[in-house]
Amino acid sequence: MKELYNIVVFILMPVIAQAQIGSISGQITGETGPVAYASVGIAGINAGATTTEEGTFNINNIPAGSYMLNISAIGFSSKGQKIKVKAGETTTVYVVLRQSASRLNEVVVTGTMRETYQLESPVPVEIYTPKYFQRNPTPAIFEALEMVNGVQPQVSCNVCGTGDIHINGMEGAYTMVLIDGMPIVSALSTVYGLSGIPNSLIERIEVVKGPASTLYGSEAMAGLINVITKASAKSPAVSADVFYTSHKELNADIGWSRRYKDASTILSTNYYRFQDWRDVNKDNFTDIPQQHRVSVFNKWSFNRQHNRLATVAARYYYEDRFGGELQWTPAYRGGDDIYGESVYTRRYELIGAYQLPLLEKVMLRYSYNDHKQNSAYGEQLYKAQQRVLVGQLIWDKPLSQRHNLLVGTSYRYTYYDDNTPATQSPDEQELKNQASHISLPGAFLEDELKFSPVFTLLTGLRYDYNSEHGSIFTPRLNLKWSPGEADILRLSLGNGYRVVNLFTEDHAALTGAREVVIKNKLKPERSYNISLNYNKYMNLNGGYINLLGTAFYTYFTNRIVGDFLTDNNKIIYDNLHGHAVSKGVALDAEVAFTFPLRLNAGVTLIDVYQVQKNRKGEEERVPQLHAPSFSGNFALSYTFRNAGLSLDYTGSVKGPMYLPVQEKDFRPEKSPWFTLQNIQLTKAFAGGLEVYGGLKNIFNFMPDYPLMRSFDPFDKQIAVNNPNNYTFDTEYNYAPLQGRRTYMGIRYILDK
Known part of the structure; x- marks a missing residue:
């Protein structure tokens, strides 16, 4: 019984x-x-x-x-x-819900390392959601950032297609990329770190323009991009976003999430494949590189007492990328018969956060990435590995309702090794490998004081000790004055720094048995920044207008440059004997109406240059390459509610930018004005299903002269009918080498 x-x-x-x-x-x-x-x-x-x-x-x-x-x-x-x-x-x-001031009430964490409303943050932070980027779907966040005013994804090689992210005209090495607040992207892998992140995984992207070294350390001199991933507990049970283009590009984002009694998880994958050998300009080279990549991301959140945070996430990334002559096969990899640039990349990433079981709010954050790269640039083989470990311990202490203190310590360890002479030292019998090991412990303090409901003062100071460069101090000061919710004025003063990884940034230039010579004791690059930011919100009877204007000026010193010309057998590194300047103004506007029309538009005017002494000892001004004096973008959306249709018209406009040219080059030293525009129609069905399609690069714009002497990529005939001594060149780039193309896609969301 x-x-x-x-x-x-x-x-x-x-x-x-x-x-x-x-x-x-x-x-x-x-x-x-x-x-x-x-x-x-x-x-x-x-x-x-x-x-x-x-x-x-x-x-x-x-x-x-x-x-x-x-x-x-x-x-x-x-x-x-x-x-x-x-x-x-x-x-x-x-x-x-009652309509409010657009993005002003969103929670942000990037500016101050703690959650605060965008309206209250003394640091100007811009927020972009996946819905914004869906107006012009792209296979990677790298390309999607073209829709952010003042941010420029710059392809630096017309053959292999690798590149970096420029903010306000500064090169990609000055931009820090974070995932969930941790610097997961290392110097070797900016473009790879931003590829393969599924759109379905992203909660929002926060962008800070200007030095942020006080909180985040090296590399955040031009600004930072923080990719915030979704909380697994609030993610849909299943999500999918797949599109295919007339250029035979296939991109698929698949997401799955589940809640358990004491935990929840989200699993997202991205798959991208492009294998078409396109050669529209008939130079016998692929116009855009073939790519085959897969990325898998898994994030876990755990339920704890008192709602304390505990998350851990891991990502695996693999990519096979190729560009080169049309007759190339893998049998020619690393040889000098048929030219090709072949890159195999494999990355592991780990990110986590754990709030300690204390009465005070003390948070431990950590990240680790292991990046292996096996590349062949023509006959030059490049094999490298980089490991970066970062840990942060942060104490967020409210002293009163108007006074908050943030105290933190951090440690960053970087390991780098490759097969070039840069990491080898001469020995009597053989070259011995010398991998680079850099330790960077640090501490930072941030004090935020609200003197009144309209006035906030934020001060900060960071100290780092670099195992190669010694002590580094970076202070900052931010003032916010907001006489009303409709007006916010922010003044930012700051100091940034960057410790240069000499070898990861110059590996493509290392050819032959060169001896590395550091002429003087290298100092970290430093920057001094001031910016004024004004946010104006206007509530209209039939909608609202949100305006954001910024003026900025940054002065750089101690810039480290590599000299490859003085001695063909040496690479001579030294700090720049001069300075560099980045200055400009930017204006962003968001307009929405009670009828279903929305407009986002932005314009940035910049002037970026270096001042250095020439061989005669005279100062001369050298303009920054790939920094357009004018750039703008727009996104116009209209919804036909009764039909369940939405129409998106997006685009960007670029003014002239200086380009890398050779001596007596027949190519213009500056690019022309050009625009890239796109249109998309989306149909929404019941049950979370969407079908979309569109046309990219409506005007079929493609840049001229992408390659110099494509008929002689190994410079074997450089002395034949070549009075100007031109050499094979892949860096003359100012726009994508993809013409007009159509695409179709489908999205599906299944809620829990």
Whole structure:
């Protein structure tokens, strides 16, 4: 009898358990219709959802009881609503959000390393959501950042297609890229770190322009880009985004998430394949490199007492990239018969955060990445490995309602090794390899004081000790004055620094048995920055206008340059005997109406140059390459509500920029004005399904002269009919080598 009782209880247990839980469904609307992609969370438990295009949501498996439902969305005031969940029943709610100051109420973390509202942050932080980038779908975040004013994805090689991210005209080495607040992208791998991040994984992207070394250390001299990934508890159960272009590009983002009793997880994968041998300009070289890559990202969040944070995430990335002559096969890799640039990349990344079980808010954050690269640039083989370990311990201490202190320590270890003479030293019998090991312990302090509701002062100081360069101090000061929610004025003064990794940035120039010579004791590059930022929000009867204007000036000293010309057998490194300047103004505008029309537009005017002494000892001004004096972008969206259609028209405009030319070059030293424009139509169906398609590069613009002497890539005939001694060159680049193309795609979201 006892056994029978146990069997009955065992069979009925799921039914009994199910009877103790309920669910919530509902719809979030605004004054003009449904609110898509709003964040819906339940206070006190690890449960939540994101609304669909129709503003609907579902949250299942909720223990019976009373809760507070918290709803927030970009462009709307956050709202809390009390709800009661009954066992075995579905509670239905309808919430209307009041339109607010666009992005001003979004939570940001990048400017001050702690969560604060964008409206309250004394550091200007720009926010971009996946919905914004979906207006012009791209296979990687690297290309998508073209839609951000003042940010320029710059391809530096017309054959292999690698590049970096420029902010306000400064080269990519001056931009720091973060994932969830940790510097996961190393100097060897900027373009790879931003490739393969699924759009379905991204909660938002935060951009800070100007030095941020006080909090984040080296490399954040021009600014930083922080990719914030989604919380697994609020992610849809299944998401998919797949598109295919007329150039035979296939990109697929697939996401899956699940909640357990004490944890939740999200798994996202990205697959990209392009294998078409295109040669529109008939120079016998691929116009754009072939790529085959896969990226897998898995993030776990754990439920802990008092809602303490505990997350860990890992990513694996692999890519096979090739560009070169059309008759190339892998059998020619590393040889001098048929030219090709072949790059194999493999990366592992680990990111985590853990709030210590203390009364005070003390957070441990850590990241690790291991990057291996096996490349062949013609006959030059380059094999390298870089490992970067970063740890941060941060104490966030509120001293009062208006006074907050942030204290932190950090440690960064960088290992780098390659097969070039740069990491070898001469020996009596053979060359011995000498890998680079750099330790960078540091400490920082940030003090934020609100003197009044309208005036905030933020001061900060960071100290680092570099194992090769010694002590480095970086202070900063930020002032915010906001007489009303509609007006915010921010003044930023700061000092940035960058410790140059000589070899990862100059590896392509290392040919032959060169001896590395460091002429003097190298000093870290330093920058001194001032910027003035004004945010104006205007509420209209039929919508709103949000304006953001910025003026900035940055002065650089101690810039480290490599001299490859003085002695063909040596690489001579020394600090620049001069200075560099980056200055300009930027204006961003966001306009939205109660009828379904929205416009985003931005313009940046910059002047970037170096001042150095020539051989005669006279100072001369040298303009920065690939830094257009004018750049602008726009995104115009209109929704046909009754038909479930939305139309997006996006584009960018670039003014002339200086380009790398050879002596007596017949090619212009500056690029022409050009524009790249795109159009897209999206149809939304019930059940979270979207179908979209469009046309990229409507005017079919392609740059001239992408390659110099493509018929002689190994310079074997350099003395034949070549009076100007031109050599094979791949760096004359100012626009993508992709012409007009169509695309079709499908998105699907299945809520929990």
